[in-house]
Amino acid sequence: MKISHFEVFVLGDGPEIDPDKGGVEPLACIRVHTDEGVIGLSEVFRVPPGVVLATVGGPETHFGRLLLGQTITHPERLWQHVWDSLIHTNRRGWEIIILGALDVAIWDIYGQMLNQPVWQLLGGIQRGPFQTPVGAEIQITPYCTLVSDTWGGEPMFTQQIKRADQLAELGYRAFKVEPMMSTPADVVELARRFRNTLGDSLTLMVDVGYLFNDVPTAARVCCELEQFNLFFFETPFPVDVPDAYAKLAAKTSIPLAMGEHGVTRWEFLDMLDRGQVTVVQPYMTTCGGLTEAKRIVELALPRGAQVCPGNWSTQILGAASVHLAAYSPITPFIEFAPAEVFDSPLRSELQNAGFPVHDGVISVPERPGIGYELPQEIIERFRIR
Numbered sequence: 001m002k003i004s005h006f007e008v009f010v011l012g013d014g015p016e017i018d019p020d021k022g023g024v025e026p027l028a029c030i031r032v033h034t035d036e037g038v039i040g041l042s043e044v045f046r047v048p049p050g051v052v053l054a055t056v057g058g059p060e061t062h063f064g065r066l067l068l069g070q071t072i073t074h075p076e077r078l079w080q081h082v083w084d085s086l087i088h089t090n091r092r093g094w095e096i097i098i099l100g101a102l103d104v105a106i107w108d109i110y111g112q113m114l115n116q117p118v119w120q121l122l123g124g125i126q127r128g129p130f131q132t133p134v135g136a137e138i139q140i141t142p143y144c145t146l147v148s149d150t151w152g153g154e155p156m157f158t159q160q161i162k163r164a165d166q167l168a169e170l171g172y173r174a175f176k177v178e179p180m181m182s183t184p185a186d187v188v189e190l191a192r193r194f195r196n197t198l199g200d201s202l203t204l205m206v207d208v209g210y211l212f213n214d215v216p217t218a219a220r221v222c223c224e225l226e227q228f229n230l231f232f233f234e235t236p237f238p239v240d241v242p243d244a245y246a247k248l249a250a251k252t253s254i255p256l257a258m259g260e261h262g263v264t265r266w267e268f269l270d271m272l273d274r275g276q277v278t279v280v281q282p283y284m285t286t287c288g289g290l291t292e293a294k295r296i297v298e299l300a301l302p303r304g305a306q307v308c309p310g311n312w313s314t315q316i317l318g319a320a321s322v323h324l325a326a327y328s329p330i331t332p333f334i335e336f337a338p339a340e341v342f343d344s345p346l347r348s349e350l351q352n353a354g355f356p357v358h359d360g361v362i363s364v365p366e367r368p369g370i371g372y373e374l375p376q377e378i379i380e381r382f383r384i385r
């Protein structure tokens with residue numbers, strides 16, 4: 001079976017729906033076709049669609065030149081073939097994110113070719129009976145990321161807590177509040193409101209979106225947050241300063257998390273070793289694909305860290321996170337942008353087409369490949385290019 005051609009299309013909610021309020025920004029999707037009619041699907045988050053259209057196409061394009069005509073074997077071989085050919089380019093940024101999306105689509109094809117779900121081919125379920133409660137089934141737990149239309153103060157508290165409340169009613173069990181662009185006092189207050197309103201039994205994470213530059217301020221905030229039993233505290237500092245993460249990690253009992261825009265295992269190695277973070281958050285496409293995500297799991301495991309895949313994109317990407325989580329022994333949660341509380345018709349449709357969440361968990365998928373089937377009517381309705 002050989003890669004015969006690529007198909008790229010751009011989906012979006014349209015200009016009237018704000019991506020910062022939960023809408024889906026123009027999103028390039030890729031279908032990798034084979035000469036035997038098997039098709040792999042992926043999406044490319046946070047790469048301008050024009051870049052994807054220019055580099056993923058016929059044999060004259062950057063990725064066409066590297067992959068068209070290649071035989072489908074283990075995805076790692078194709079990944080390595082592309083990576084080696086990039087030795088004189090930047091090996092970071094958009095180039096790796098697009099490689100990551102192609103890698104996910106190739107895993108999708110490889111699974112269909114072998115008639116196995118991708119998690120099985122990643123290594124099978126690796127959580128053993130001694131590390132699983134007696135009688136427990138292996139399931140995947142999404143955590144809901146909550147944003148608000150405005151940041152700071154009462155409107156932010158009210159809207160995010162209301163959304164958490166609605167989602168908890170629907171059975172979701174884990175939540176991440178996002179006090180972005182807020183004062184230290186507001187960061188603490190949002191966590192307090194969550195615990196006061198929703199109680200102590202649900203899992204809570206806090207993401208401040210690179211809010212601080214100095215360790216003392218972040219340390220004072222963490223000291224106050226410790227009383228709220230946080231699962232992790234995400235991106236207190238810009239990603240360029242892993243040493244600041246390490247200094248904060250030494251001062252707080254709250255696990256620190258980073259990595260949403262990280263590309264390649266080498267950047268994650270820096271977060272784990274220099275940054276001393278104990279939760280890394282690769283996107284299954286952005287980091288370089290499932291091939292690279294598996295390597296990140298293999299780096300995090302001996303360091304005692306967890307891998308909680310990030311995903312503020314759609315459930316096309318989320319489907320790949322589910323496969324990583326089914327395999328990985330260190331992935332208690334995957335990120336999930338819940339369509340139920342955001343005004344985004346496209347997000348809703350793509351979630352409805354994906355793996356269902358029942359009672360707050362996703363069952364291990366059994367279909368061959370990734371198993372996400374994108375309905376043609378969604379493409380027709382939301383295609384913008």
Ligand SMILES: [Mg+2]
Binds near residue numbers: 207234235
């Ligand atoms: Mg974040």
